[in-house]
Amino acid sequence: MSQLFSLAGTCSRTRARAGTLTTPHGSVATPAFMPVGSQGTVKALTPDDLRVVGAGMILANAYHLHLRPGVEIIGRLGGLHRFMSWDGPILTDSGGFQVFSLGHLRRVSDEGAVFRSHIDGSEQFLTPELAIEIQEKLGADIIMAFDECPPYGDDLRIIRESMERSHLWARRCRSSHRRDGQALFGIIHGGTSVELRRQSTAFVTGLDFPGYAIGGLSLGEPKELMYSIVEETAPLLPEERPRYLMGVGSPEDLVECVACGVDMFDSALPTRLARNGAVFSRDRRLNLRNARFALEEGPIDPDCDCSTCRDFSAAYLHHLFRCEELLAYRLATIHNLRFAARLMEQVRQSILDDSFARFKEAFLKRYQPTDAEARAEQKQKWLELRRDRQPLD
């Protein structure tokens, strides 16, 4: 397989990197945000829409597609790319996260996880080998190791046991993966413990994967805690391999974590928020359902170059959401994904110009993610937590 990742530039004042991912279905400029399309569709959009908003790679999900329609069907229909008519790069998640978040967990052992389908309640058994087999049949360009994702708040002993199980599974994934032209990424675990993250990084990088993910974050921990773990973990990963932070995608998180040296991100947040009427703008997040938009003639973001902002007023989107019209989902999703893609483009350009540190400072100063009260609450939570956690690290 040809070189998967190449560096194009680095920032002199932070750890930010710009690079290129090269896959059988095209190349992707990094840092990159990958929209989530679990069921073989980024909800409300067509592949043409995705190309227009500048989505490089998209993320599908082995768990969802295995339960429905099943990989046999997708295989007979020519694989996932052909099935969903998207000829760009695809990354599939193994389903580890879903087993532990969606499915009714029955039993987990070193062998694998027994759980109930969230669709029909049937009993399912997923092992590292099966997760790889499913992902090989789907045919994504990048696939993920099967891992365990313990909830935030578990104590250190449980996090360590879970991490060790993920390590065991990572080794089995590595040795059962056969398909050429498909890169298997290992996943670093260890919760919010810096020490466990170090151990996990040493173990997983020892298995020599073509790329590495930081998993088990963004599960309810305060943002500052997540940043500090990413800051400690990302630099330990091999410089010449791509680094993927799983499940992170708010604008401020993207900028913060690029600065720690992360190259790839995915998150349901931009698309999910869009379907609930929340959109990003240059200054802050907006809730289009708010009454104040009823007469707003301008676009939701005057700086945005997406088709939604070009053609429609905020007042019209407000109306569509009030009526629960289907077009609302599409227009808001187009905007949020364009916002994320454009943010990544600007970030990348500033890294290449070596002006990223200034860009980051200016962006974070202007962009207000949520309202002040909610942020203060988060900060308080973090301070209390830091007090309680002192003995652990």
Add this chain to the structure above:
RNA sequence: GUGGGCGUAGCCUAGCGGUUAAGGCGCCAGGUUGUGGCCCUGGAGAUCGAGGGUUCGAAUCCCUCCGCUCACC
């Protein structure tokens, strides 16, 4: 016209003698991070159709009126 039923927040209802009238929808705001379009959390909003009476106490019981509705003429 006669007899019955019903009038409780913008809408639909619960409460049928006992603190401060409850809930759903809607409305006003928050939240949402390896996606179920769901969901969660706050908030505002009611002279209980009007007037009179009984009672320590009435949305609740009685009387009159008004409005809606059904049946019979």
